[in-house]
Amino acid sequence: MTAARRPRAMLAMHAELVHRLITPATMTRITQLADIDPALVVEDFRDPSAAATLGDVEVIFSSWGCPTIDSAILDAAPRLRAIVHAAGSVRHHVTDACWDRGIEVTSAAWANAIPVAEYTLAAILFSNKQVLRLSSAYRDRRRGLDWLGVDAVGNYRRTVGVVGASQIGRRVLALLRPHDFEVLLYDPYVAEAEAAELGVRSVTLDELCANSDVVSVHAPELPETHHLIDRRRLGSMRDGAVLINTARGSLVEQDALVEELSAGRLQAVIDVTSPNVLPADSPLYDLPNVLLTPHIAGSLGNEMHRLADAAADELARYAAGEPFAHPVLRAEFHRTA
Known part of the structure; x- marks a missing residue:
């Protein structure tokens, strides 16, 4: 799939998670699909380094540890159009304000x-x-x-x-x-x-x-x-x-x-x-x-790479102007994990 354009994007997750989640090959693909700084991993949208970039961001590439995306954050990110989540549940960071503003959301919960x-x-x-x-x-x-x-x-x-x-x-x-x-x-x-x-x-x-x-x-x-x-x-x-x-x-x-x-x-x-x-x-x-067992049934080790690859696939669809393959829908949000 060839991207028609490179939307501005941002990584938002636990900083120490990135190297475990995203292989070098997948990171290369993400940087080809989007205008993104792989060295900037946001754990707090109010940090100066994040705030300086947030105003231009169109896509948040999130995973575990993504900060809550509420009305105040959306005000600071007027160009945000999509949240691509390289993990399962989006309940911890997607709020009603995201749905109210028509933000598209996708999750790797299927993976x-x-x-x-x-x-x-x-x-x-x-x-x-x-x-x-x-x-x-x-x-x-x-x-x-x-x-x-x-x-x-x-x-x-x-x-x-x-x-x-x-x-x-x-x-x-x-x-x-x-x-x-x-x-x-x-x-x-x-x-x-x-x-x-x-x-x-x-x-x-x-x-x-x-x-x-x-x-x-x-x-x-x-x-x-x-x-x-x-x-x-x-x-x-x-x-x-x-x-x-x-x-x-x-x-x-x-x-x-x-x-x-x-x-x-x-x-x-x-x-x-x-x-x-x-x-x-x-x-x-x-x-x-x-x-x-200590909560090991979900993605661990190299299984986490599947989540990043799934999210990269969704980023590619967004960049090409195609609908997400695995959207999270507001109508189903209240009864899903």
Whole structure:
């Protein structure tokens, strides 16, 4: 794709993030697409170096750590027309003032969904195979499978419940299709006809929790999703069922989950907690039926380069006068992550 012009652009993110996010080749491409100073990485729009450039900026190339773009910043950036976000959610910096002024917004959330969905698929397959339990037992006893009691192990015809047909949730559904699962979906915005097109059965959240061998949470963090998986729904889950949470810690009533896990009734794969870093005495660190990871399901390492490449593609479309391939729409903003 050849750019028709080179809009003035600015990098806005954590300064130490740039070299991890953008490869030299991608940075070269960005500088060819836009008039941008790769040495200027803005963490505060009110800094003199940023303020001197902001007045001419047409595109903000953002990522984690981008400052809030409110009315005052927009007043200082009268030529701003687009925000290209090389990460997932734009909630932390895009405000109503941006929508009111017709600023176009795009996000690489679709690209960040890829590793989360891959992590989730791996968690589902390993959980149903009871890898944690069997590995621990093998390590402790140095004996083979003859004594382990593996009748309940396996992925054949298990029921997987997906909570939320978000970008991540939909990608998980796609990854599940080749496997011999029955897949249930809870999402109040997905009609039965669309669920059928996705190859799943639409059910209530209560039905999903009560009838799934694995419950995987992919809903956005909103006031109405706080403790979506609460004590009652955790209590309705089958003995031995697995809860996977790669969304946000607030979506699960954590104290109730800890009680169920401590009793050994449920298993869990937990990538997000409340708070984000658990206190040192949290039982979740030591429970043998828990796989606890420090928010690693999303883009890490070289996976971050996919986000920058996706954003560069959108910058190329903007420079060529073409619509964004992955726009963030105001009408959907209130119910997305």
